[in-house]
Amino acid sequence: MTTEVDRSEHIRLSNHFVEIDGIPSIPVSGEIHYSRIPRDQWEERLRLMKAGGITVVATYLIWIHHEETRGNVRFDGNLDVAAFVELCGEIGLDVVLRIGPWCHGEVRNGGFPDWVQASGVGLRTDDPAYLELVRSWFSALGDELAPLCATDGPVIGIQLENELYDQPEHIRTLKHLARKAGLNAPVWTATAWGSAQLPTGEVLPLYGGYGDGFWVDADSPWDPTFRAHYFFSHTWDDPGIGADLRNVAVEETGGSEALIGTVFPPATCEIGGGMATAYHRRPRPSALDIAAVAQTKIGNGSAWQGYYMFAGGTNPAGISGMQESHATGYPNDLPRFDYDFAAPISASGQLNESFAALRSQHAFLRAFGGSLSTMPSTLPDVRPRDVDDTTTLRWALRSDGASGVLFIGWHQPHVPLPPVPGVQFDINLGNDRVTFPTGPIDIPSGTLARWPLRFHIGSERLEWATASLLTLLDQDGNRPTLVLQAEPGIPVQLALTGDASLAVAPESVGSIEHCGNYWTLDSSDCVTLTVNDGSADILILPAARAADAWVLESDTGRELVLSAEPIWTDADGLVARSSDRPAVERYVPAQRTLVFVAFSAHSDAAPFMTEAVVTPLTQAPPPPTEYGSVSGRSSAPDDQAPASTYLLEFPPDARRPDDGVNLVLTLQWEGDVGRLAVDGTVIADRFWDGSEWTVLLSDIPADAMLTVEIVPLSPESPIHLPADADRRRRQALHPLDGISGATLTRSVIWREAHATTTD
Known part of the structure; x- marks a missing residue:
């Protein structure tokens, strides 16, 4: 092949x-x-x-x-x-x-x-x-x-x-x-x-x-x-x-x-x-x-x-x-x-x-x-004894012998993992060892880390860091910016080679403590650190902003954008979908700062969110514990199973179709099986698991009648549910059946507004 x-x-x-x-x-x-x-x-x-x-x-x-x-x-x-x-x-x-x-x-x-x-x-x-x-x-x-x-x-x-x-x-x-x-x-x-x-x-x-x-x-x-x-x-x-x-x-x-x-x-x-x-x-x-x-x-x-x-x-x-x-x-x-x-x-x-x-x-x-793909994976000498071990830290190293990435995976569902106290790594790289961080630290439950070891940033070298690698920006071609992500509950420490220097850029707010060849950062916001007075930069994203970080490919190379809204790029720049004017920041390496991106709506349709009026039409009788089974596994109720029916009504023009507009219905509900019907014909269904149910309604005629059928859930039903939903089911005095909220979100496309010049 x-x-x-x-x-x-x-x-x-x-x-x-x-x-x-x-x-x-x-x-x-x-x-x-x-x-x-x-x-x-x-x-x-x-x-x-x-x-x-x-x-x-x-x-x-x-x-x-x-x-x-x-x-x-x-x-x-x-x-x-x-x-x-x-x-x-x-x-x-x-x-x-x-x-x-x-x-x-x-x-x-x-x-x-x-x-x-x-x-x-x-x-x-x-x-x-x-x-x-x-x-x-x-x-x-x-x-x-x-x-x-x-x-x-x-x-x-x-x-x-x-x-x-x-x-x-x-x-x-x-x-x-x-x-x-x-x-x-x-x-x-x-x-x-x-x-x-x-x-x-x-x-x-x-x-x-x-x-x-x-x-x-x-x-x-x-x-x-x-x-x-x-x-x-x-x-x-x-x-x-x-x-x-x-x-x-x-x-x-x-x-x-x-x-x-x-x-x-x-x-x-x-x-x-x-x-x-x-x-x-x-x-x-x-x-x-x-x-x-x-x-x-x-x-x-x-x-x-x-x-x-x-x-x-x-x-x-x-x-x-x-x-x-x-x-x-x-x-x-x-x-x-x-x-x-x-x-x-x-x-x-x-x-x-x-x-x-x-x-x-x-x-x-x-x-x-490119570099990671050629780095074999090695496992530590001390590893968990079996899948029941909840105390031995889980980690691995990918390395080519000269540099590497240390991976920590300290999370699993269903069986909680406690914090691991007093962790310090001693890694054999090449002909010597790298010991970090500078002293033992605690690894909180939920930590997923990818820490660099002897990573090059242009002509500079980062010995190690207790923040995760995210990306490398090199848009201006001469001053690369390494972007690291802080871990929740873990102090950010960095070590550089030899007599290299590290300082907070004047454009950033934060403090850094220097001791020997390592530095400890103190900041709750994005901070740019300059290496050797500007030969390279290191941008630290706080853990609180990590979920907003997007690394997109543009005509000028990789760019870092912070946005809570869905965004992407096309030939004309950034595109966002939102029910409100998007708040998007782009990192500008030359300025060492984040700047807000100007957007304009792509259509005349106004974005908004609106609540539905939910009217009960029919009430189902108490359901059976089970609708039959095959090989010991419960069977779903068929279309003839009694269901409660709810009518959803929205303000006039809320469901008017427009080009580029998405209409999404979000239901907070409980029951066993939910079915969404348009003029009496079921078009979507869901088995309840305690989460919201979202349905795209963009192609549904604005004058169509929307109803939700809910087959109630017996508290004694032998089905398996997520822990939070299972608690609701078992604490209920009556069968679960109802809609506690119905929201229609009208979102539109927003495009980056580029500055224009005139003669």
Whole structure:
């Protein structure tokens, strides 16, 4: 791959790292399903992904979405995959096509159309009758995508099948069929977890890591396969992913993991960007949960960070629903429409807190991935004894022997970690040792750190720092600015080489204490430090502002922007979406200060937020404890289950459609199952997990009647809920059923206002 048959000058693989345009790099891929997102939302989601540090878009091509009826293959509207891939290329994002033909993705039949599922052929095998069906599907895809799979096209990778464990020759056959259909890529991939047996040298093995999952039983404790992802290790396989559907015996040989470092670099495609909710089990990972797993993979030596999902979506309605369910033979009931996945970008296009937490890591990888990718991962001599160890600090080092990055991951859900007192590191680098910080410190629970060791800033060298690497700005070409992020509860200390000097820039407010060759910073705001009277700068972001930091690519290079609003860039500069005038600051290295960016509204529509009037129309009777079960897992109530109905009414003109306007409904509610109906037709649904429910209403007629149906939740229901929602359920004296708030947010596009000059 990438060198002979599928030669590429853009992407190449070594056994340890990935090269992009001839430079060692760490790609970051994010999953988004075009067929689950309105077409008019594609560009904004993709630009947000790029602004969040995603460099590669991964997407399933879900067969049942395209050919629900045999012979009627559709590529119109939301199904126009060629237009989607072209748009990715225009925005500057590479693409990995996950062509299946079986993909799972919580879709009915794993993505097979019903007529394929019922065909009687040997599915997912080299049965000639099955291969004939696949040949027809791949041919249809080739007609759409072959020009985009050329050497200089945006498609850099193709995944074959998904979670297929014991048929390496079938994967080889699928690769041949894809090539024959004109589907080519420099990198071919396959999922390798579960000790999968893959055809050696034919596909890049990809791994994953979820900190929790819907696929275990409701009464199961936090599974060790989930817990392991909060520990640094050099084990990439995960026997837990897909275990609920695995029905074949796989030899415990380590699968393709043995190829890492000898043939292929360690790569992932399914680090949990969130988690779906099944009816019986509804995990809700926090931003810190998600970021901790991702950072652990980087510390483990990741050469390719891949997330599932990065942008949530909504299932097409289809003839009878497209989701995985008990009715279609799966062990899990999932919502008919909802595939939000608690992803960094929600199904409604809103940003969850995990977006900022991951964005910080991606900015780091973009700036330092070239050097980091060539640094092997090493683990300390003293490591946690097992997944129950909550006292031994979890950390790892990536280093080339001369410099490195120390990673700390001191967070996990469900089982709290206490602060670790008296921590000081003694690291062997080259021919001597680096001991830091200057004295023992306490590591608070929730710390995710990436501390530099002997890092160069232009001609200067930072010996170490107790603040995390974020990015390197070098816009003016002569005075680089290293940007570090302070950690909550940890003093910022920095050490420089020899007799180098460090001072607070006159433009900054803060104080710095000097002792020997190290300095301790005292400031609650952004501070610029000058090295040796200006040969380089170090900008320190306080922990309180870290979530607002965006590192964007512009015509002048990388720029640092602070914004609580969603922002991205296009050819004309900064773009923001907001329900109010955005407050955005850009760091100007030449001035060593932050300046506010002027914005103008892109449309005449006025942004605002307004509360709905919620009127109860019907009241459901007390619900049963359970609506049935399959293999001990509770089944979701069907459409005939009694539900309370609530009418939502908004002020006149609040829902008037306008170009560039997004209307998002936010519901604070409680119950078991919620369904949003437009003129009596359900268009969205949700299983309650204690969180808000947001729905994009931009395409809904302004005069349509909006109602919410809520199936009440029995306090004795045997489903698994997040801890806070579970407390509400168990403390309730009556079934949970109600809406406590409904808000309509009207947001518009704002564009950077550039100064104009006249003669």
